[in-house]
Amino acid sequence: MVKSWNDMLNTPGTNGIKPTPRTVGDVVEGQPMLVPTARQVDHFIRSIPEGVDMDVRALRTALAIEHGAEVTCPVTIGYHLRTVAEAANEDLGRGLTLSDIAPFWRVLDAKTPTTGKLSFGAAFVAAQRKREGLEP
Numbered sequence: 149m150v151k152s153w154n155d156m157l158n159t160p161g162t163n164g165i166k167p168t169p170r171t172v173g174d175v176v177e178g179q180p181m182l183v184p185t186a187r188q189v190d191h192f193i194r195s196i197p198e199g200v201d202m203d204v205r206a207l208r209t210a211l212a213i214e215h216g217a218e219v220t221c222p223v224t225i226g227y228h229l230r231t232v233a234e235a236a237n238e239d240l241g242r243g244l245t246l247s248d249i250a251p252f253w254r255v256l257d258a259k260t261p262t263t264g265k266l267s268f269g270a271a272f273v274a275a276q277r278k279r280e281g282l283e284p
Contacts, residue, residue, distance in 0.1 A: 153234035161185035165217045174205070175219045182217035189228040190235070196254045201282045204229070204262075207255050229255065229262045237268050246276070253277050258284050 151159075168181040175181065192211055196202055202210070208220035233256060236249035253276035256263045263270045274284050 153231055153238050156231050157186045157190060157235040159186070161187075163188060165215065168219065173222065175222060179218040180216070182212045182215045182220045183224050184211055184215070184220060184228065186228040186231045186235075188215075189225065190232045190250045193232060193250045193252055193255060196251060198251070199280045199282070201254045201257070201277070201280075203257075204255060204260060226262055229260075230265055233262070233266055234268075237266070237272075251276070254280070254282070257282075 163183055163185045165180050165182055168175050168177055168179045171177045188211070189207075192207065192214070204225065208222065208225055211225075212218055212220045229252065232250050233252040236252055239249045240246075253273045256266075256273050257277060258270060258274060263273050266273070277284055
């Protein structure tokens with residue numbers, strides 16, 4: 149049976165800090181790198197105040213600092229951002245309100261590659277960003 153996005157969000161993952169295996173983009177080999185769980189990403193996104201946005205790079209930096217690392221794994225964060233957004237969409241479908249879900253639109257925008265992969269499309273993200281006065 150296929151797991152729901154909420155099942156994936158709540159699956160205990162192996163997180164922790166380990167040396168970055170190789171240099172890629174802004175991640176340099178050997179740096180202490182946080183490999184977060186989906187739940188850690190969800191929790192952090194819920195802490196972003198209404199009307200404030202944060203790009204993915206800033207999210208990765210803030211998560212790393214919060215957990216005592218220098219960087220956050222860019223690959224893992226991409227997977228978890230989608231999991232958080234899709235799980236929130238499932239919750240809305242079950243009757244939860246916007247205030248009950250992770251406000252993923254404060255991180256995802258029209259230019260974020262993850263937004264284009266969402267099963268429910270980018271229009272919802274754009275509408276929520278507009279509602280909070282954020283750039284599309």
